[in-house]
Amino acid sequence: MPLEGKILGGRYEILRRLGGGGMATVYLAQDQFLQRQVAVKVMNESLSHDRDFVRRFAREAKAAAIMSHSNVVNVYDVGREGSVHYMVMEYMEGASLIDLIEGRGALSEKEAVSVTIQICDGLAHAHEKGIVHRDIKPHNIMSTAGGQFKLGDFGISRLNGASTITQTGFVMGSVHYFSPEQAKGRNISHQSDLYSLGVVLFYMVTGKLPYDGEEAIAIALKHLQEPIPDPRLWKPELSEGLCHVITRSMAKSTDERYQTAEEMKADLERALTGFWQGTQPFAIPPEPEITKYGLSEGESSYSSGSIPSRMKKSGRNASRARRPWQRKRLWFAIGIALLLFIFVVNAIQGAGNDPIEAYRDPVTEQQQADTGDSEGPEEEIQTEEPEPDREKADKKPEEESAQGNPAQPPEEEKPENEGYNWQQDRPSGADNSSFRSFSRSGSGGSYDVQVDVNVPPEQQVRYDVYLSDRNGKQTVSRNNPVQVDGDGQNFTRVSFPVSSDMPDGDGIIKIRLYRIDPGSDSEVDATEYLLEQIGG
Template identity: 50%
Template sequence: MSKIFGGRYEVLERIGAGGMAIVYKAKDQLLNRVVTIKVLREQFATDEDFIRRFRREAQAVASLSHPNIVSVYDVGKEGDTEYIVMEYVEGRNLKEIIRDYAPLTTDQAINLARQITSAVQNAHEHHIIHRDIKPHNILVTEDGRAKVTDFGIARAVSSATVTHTGDIIGSVHYLSPEQAKGLQSNEQSDIYSLGIILYELVTGQVPYDGETPIAIALKHLQEQPTLPSKLNPRVEKEFEGVIMRAIAKSPEQRYTSAKELLEDLNHFLAGRPINRPEVFPVDDLEATRTHQGMSRVLAPVSVREIEPEQEQEPEKHINSFLTKVKKKRWQWILGIAVVLLLLVGGIMLRNYLLVGTTKVPDVTGKTVPVATDYLNSAGLKLNSEVKKEFSDKFAKDLIIEQNPQANTMVKVGREVQVVISKGPNTGTFPDVTSSPMSKADAVNMIQNDGFTGKITFQTQPSSSVPKDYVIQQDPLPSATWPKSGPVKLTISNGSPYVSINMPNVINKSSEDAKTILQQNSLVPLVETQDSTTIPADVVISTSPNPGETVQQGSQVTIVVSRGPGPLAFNIDKDASMFMAQIFSVIPKETIRIRANP
C-alpha cells in the first residue's frame, strides 16, 4: 500500500535524495495534482538542529512567490517524520543539460542566466540567501523555464539574526572565496556561484577543478581562471566581462547585487553598452602566498629589469662560446626528441591500422549483462557512461539505443555507448467522471497532470449527464498509466428523449397499456383500486391524462381495476328460481304434466 502523508499526499515514486532529505513524487488527492515531497532522513529525526534547519527552509521558501522559484505548498509532520510539499517540476536539472549540450550559445546562456538571476534577486529582496547555487539545484522544463529549488541550506538573514557558524556548505566547484575561507555568506556569494554557472554554460567546464575538494577550494582562493573566450572563441568580449565581474575573487570588484547583474545581462541582450570597468585575470600571475590556515593570494609584484653592468671583453668571448655550445646541445636534444616522437607515432599508427575490424552486434532490447557478453564476443567494450531515458517501447533496464549502430563495421576494441530504458514514464490518472466535468475541463486536468498521449472522444446519449460532459473514461480513475499513453473519453451528446402526447390506454388491459407506454419510451407505474363499473385488470385512468404533454423517459401512472366489475343478470339461474316459487303454491293434484303431448 502506498505511503500517504497528511492524509492526502500519496507517494508515487522516489525521484531523488540529498544529504538531508529524500525526495518523492506524490499525488495531492485533495486537489488532484502531482507534487514533490521532501522528507527529512530518519537519522536526523531526533536531531533538533537539523529539524530546525529543515523547518527554516520551509518557512523561508514559503514566503517567496516567483515564476523561477519552486513553490512550497505545505509543511507537515507524520509521526516523527518532517516533510515539505512543493511544486512538481517536469524537466531536467541544469547540470544534465550542460553535460549533454554545453557550450551553449550566448543567447541560450543569457536566457537561462536572466531567469536564474531574477529568482535569486527575488530571494535576496526577501532577505534569503540560497548559499548553494549550482546547476544541480536548477530545474529546466521542456519549454525552457528555469526554476531554482533546494533551499536546503538557505537562511533568512537580517541585521539582528545573522550569526557565524563557520560551516562551509555547498558544492565546492561553485563555492565563493568567502565560503572557502569560512566567512559569512552574503548576497555576493550567490552572485559568485551564478557567475561560475555562466562560465560553465558558455565553456562546458567549471573554471576550477581538482582531485580533492580542498584542492578546488584553494584554487578559488589562489588561481585566476582562464578567460572563457580562450576556451570558446564565440564568447563576445563584453559578455565575457559580465562573467569575469561575477566571479571576481574580491567582493569589491564583484557585482554588489543580483539586480546589477540582471541589468547588465539585459543591456547586453538589448545591444546597449555596459558601462562598468572590466575585470580580467592577470596572465602568468606570479603571486607571493602566505599560509595562515588557508593560503591567500597577495597582490602581483611588478619586477623592473635591471641593466647588467658592462662586462670585460674576455668574459664576453667566454660567454659567447658557452652560449653557442648550449644552443647546439639543445638543437641536438630537440632533434632526437622529434625523431622519437615520430617513431612512437608511427608505431601507434601502425598498430591502429593493423587492428582488425568487427561487426557491431545488435544489443537493443537486451539487458546490460547480456549486451556486455555480446560485445565482448565481438571484441568490443561497453562504455561505462550509461544514459537512462523513459521508454514506452522497451521495458525497464533494457537497452533502447546504441552507438555505433548494429551491423556497423568498427575497429576491434572500440567502446559502444548505450541508452537504458527507465520503463514508461507513468503517473496516477486523474478522475474526470466523479462529478459532472466538461470536456474542456477534463482535457485540461489530464494535461496538467502531465499526460501527453492522444485523447480520443466518442459520444453517446445520456439522460443523466449534461451535453458535452464526460460520461466515462479509459483509463479508470487512479490507474497507473504511461504519461504518453492513449486516453479515451466518452462524452454525452444530451438526452435522447423528446416531449410527446400521453397515449390513451384507458379501457385497455394492464399488459396492453404497459406495452404501449414502453413503446413510447415512458416508464409505467401501476396502481389498483376497486371498481363495480370497470372489469378487473382494465385501466380506469392515467396520470397525465390522455393527450397531455409528457417527456419521454419520465414515469407515468396507470390506475387498474381490481373488480368486481358491473353486476350481470344470470337468466337460466333466475328463471329456475321463479318457476320453483310458482310450483310451490299450486296443489300437486291440479298439475298435470303431459309427458307425451
C-alpha cells in the same frame, strides 16, 4: 522505509521516487485534494532524530514559504507524520541544469544568458526578502516542461545573515561554486550568491569549471588566490559583454563585484542584445609558435594560469619555455658588466697607466697648489685622512636620519595597537522620526536587533553593518532589507538577526539604519547604533 503507495497528511499519495541525497529523498506524489502532481521532499528517517537536521529542514520550508516568485520553486505545504518530516513542493517536470549541461555539453551564449537572467530575478526576490541562498549551483536550478528555470533547495539559506564554511559538520555550499568569503569561513552576504551564479554561468558557456582539483581544500584555495580563467580559452567566440559579466560577478573583492542581482541582470541584457559598451575584460594572447626550444620569443602568458594541452611540455624544454625573461635579464647583466669593465680600463689608460693619477681628487690638488705644497711622497697621499666635516657633525640626529645616515638607527615603528583610532567611529545612537528605542542581544558577531520603526508602507527599511578596529573602518554588509509592516502613522516594533565579522583586537561593530525614499532612491533618517564594543 519505502513510501511508495502511502498517503502523507491524508492527501499526498506517494507515486514513485524521483531522486535523493544524504539529507532527503524526493518523491512524485498526487495531491488528492487539488488533483495535481507535486514533489514531496522527505527527510531521511536516519536523520529525523538529529535536531540540527530537523532545524535545517524547517529553515528551508520557512525560507521558501515567505517567497512567491515565478523563478523560485514554490513550497505548498510542510508537515510531519510520526518520524517522517516532509515538504510539499511544486513538481518540476523538466531537467535540472546540471543534467542539461552533462547531457548536451556547453550551452549557447544566448541560452546561458537567458537562464542566468531568470535566476537573477529569483535571487533578487529572495534577497529582497532578506534571504541569502548560499548554495547556488546547477543542481539546484530546475526547469519546467515549458523551459522556464527556477531556483530551489534553500536548505542552507539564512535570513539576513551568514554562516561559516561548515555547520553541524557539513560543508555550507558546494566547493566548486564557493565565493572567496565562503572559502575563508567568513560571514557572507547577497554578493556571495552572485559570485556562485557567475561560476554557474562560466560552467554553462564552457562546459568546464573555472577551478577544479582532487581535494576540496585545494579548490577552495583556488577561489581565494588564482585569477579568473578566461572562458574564451575554451569558447573563443564568446562576446566581450558576457566575459565582462563573468569577470565582475566572480571578483575576489565584494567591492568590485555586482552589488545586486538587478545590476547583474542589466549587464546580461545588454550583452544579450549586443548593445554592450565596456572595456575588454580579458586579453586573448596570440598563438605562440612552438620550437624545439619551447615557445618562441615574444610569447604571451595566459592570465588565467590555465595552459592549453598543446603548450604542456616536460623536461628541460618546458623550463626554458616558461622563463624567457630570465635569459634576457642574464644577457642584459652581462652587457652592463662589459661596459663597466671597458670604462675602467679606458680611465686607467687615459691617466698614463697610473691608477693613483687616474683617481686623484682635483679638489685636493687645487688646495695643494694654493698652499704651495708639492705632490709629496706617495705614502702621504695614501694615508692622508680628510678633516672632519664640523658642519655635518653639528647636525641634529633627525637631520642625519632624514639624509640616510647609516649610523643613525631607524625610527622605531609604532606598536600595532597604536594604529587607526577606531574610537572616532563610535555611533551617536540618536533616535529620529523613523527609528527609536534600539536594543540588541547577543555577542561575538551574532545579534538579535529590536527597534521601533515608523515608515510609510511604500518605503523600504535597510541597514548597513560596519566594523572599526586598529586596522581601519570596513564595510561588513550593505543594503540589507528589513521587513516592516507599518502604516506610517505609528511606530512598530521590528526584530531581525544581524551577523558580522569580529574586530582584530579592540574595536566596535555598529549598524546604520535608514529608509529609502522611492521617489528619489535616497536614504532618509539614517542613524547609527552600537552593536558591540571589544576592549577600549
